[in-house]
Amino acid sequence: MEYLGYFASIIIGLSLGLIGGGGSILTIPILVYLFKVDPELATSYSLFIVGSTALFGGYSHFKLGNLNIKTALYFAVPSIVSILIIREVIFPHIASTLFTIASYAVSKDLLIMxxxxxxxxxxSLSMILDKKTIVKYPKTNFIQLGFIGFLVGIVTGFLGAGGGFLIIPALLFFANLPMKQAVGTSLLIIFINSAIGFLGDLYIGTPIDYTLLFTISGMAFIGMLIGIQFSKRIDGNKLKPLFGWFVFVMGIYIIVKEMFY
Known part of the structure; x- marks a missing residue:
C-alpha cells in the first residue's frame, strides 16, 4: 500500500502544477488510507506536503510571470487570522468523541473525513460542471477577496486543505486575473496558509514523522515538475472535468468506507 501511496503522492504535485489546486483534496485520503495516518494528524501532514509543494510551484510560476503578489497578500492575510483561530484555539478543544447516536459514536476523526x-x-462537481465563461469584475474587489480569504482559512485550518479549488474561482472572479496568473497566485496563497497552519501545529507540540513527511513531499515535488511542464503545453481547464470525476469517486468512497466499514 505504501508503494501505491508514493505513486499517488506524485498526483498531488501534478494536480497543483496543472490547475493550481486539488492537491490537498488527494493528500488527506492518501495519508489516511494508504499510509494509515490518524485523520487529525493527517491534517497537519497535509499542510506541510501541500504547502512545500505549492512554494516550489509558486516560484516556478513567478519566473514565468504568472504570480500577482499584491493580490496574494490581500487574500492570504485574512486567511492567516482564521487559520490560527481554528487550529490553535478551536481545534485542540474539540472532544475525541463528539456525540453518540443509537450507540454509534461520532468521533472527531469521523467528522473530519x-x-x-x-x-x-x-x-468535483464545480470542476465537472465548470462554465466556459466567467463574469468578472472590471477591477479587483479587495474587500470581497479578503472575506473569501477568511472563509478559505477556516477550511484550511479545519481540514488541512490548501483550498486551491476555492481560491482559483475567487481570483478569476474577484481579482480579474487570467487563468495562468490565478494558478500561480493560488500556489503562493496555498503556501502561506499551509505554512502558518503547520508552524502553529509545531508550536502546540504535534508529533511529526519527518521521514514519511519528506518522502511524500519529494514525490509531490516530482509531480509538480511534471505538472508545470505540462501546463506550458496543455490547457488546465481541459483536464478539470477528468480530475473532477476522479475526486468525485474518491469522495463517495470515503463516505461509504467511514459510514459502513
Missing part, C-alpha cells in the same frame, strides 16, 4: 468527503464532492 465526512466533512472532507463532502468538500471533495462539492469541489
Amino acid at each position: 465526512l466533512v472532507f468527503s463532502i468538500l471533495m464532492i462539492t469541489a
Whole structure:
C-alpha cells in the first residue's frame, strides 16, 4: 500500500502544477488510507506536503510571470487570522468523541473525513460542471477577496486543505486575473496558509514523522515538475472535468468506507 501511496503522492504535485489546486483534496485520503495516518494528524501532514509543494510551484510560476503578489497578500492575510483561530484555539478543544447516536459514536476523526468527503464532492462537481465563461469584475474587489480569504482559512485550518479549488474561482472572479496568473497566485496563497497552519501545529507540540513527511513531499515535488511542464503545453481547464470525476469517486468512497466499514 505504501508503494501505491508514493505513486499517488506524485498526483498531488501534478494536480497543483496543472490547475493550481486539488492537491490537498488527494493528500488527506492518501495519508489516511494508504499510509494509515490518524485523520487529525493527517491534517497537519497535509499542510506541510501541500504547502512545500505549492512554494516550489509558486516560484516556478513567478519566473514565468504568472504570480500577482499584491493580490496574494490581500487574500492570504485574512486567511492567516482564521487559520490560527481554528487550529490553535478551536481545534485542540474539540472532544475525541463528539456525540453518540443509537450507540454509534461520532468521533472527531469521523467528522473530519465526512466533512472532507463532502468538500471533495462539492469541489468535483464545480470542476465537472465548470462554465466556459466567467463574469468578472472590471477591477479587483479587495474587500470581497479578503472575506473569501477568511472563509478559505477556516477550511484550511479545519481540514488541512490548501483550498486551491476555492481560491482559483475567487481570483478569476474577484481579482480579474487570467487563468495562468490565478494558478500561480493560488500556489503562493496555498503556501502561506499551509505554512502558518503547520508552524502553529509545531508550536502546540504535534508529533511529526519527518521521514514519511519528506518522502511524500519529494514525490509531490516530482509531480509538480511534471505538472508545470505540462501546463506550458496543455490547457488546465481541459483536464478539470477528468480530475473532477476522479475526486468525485474518491469522495463517495470515503463516505461509504467511514459510514459502513
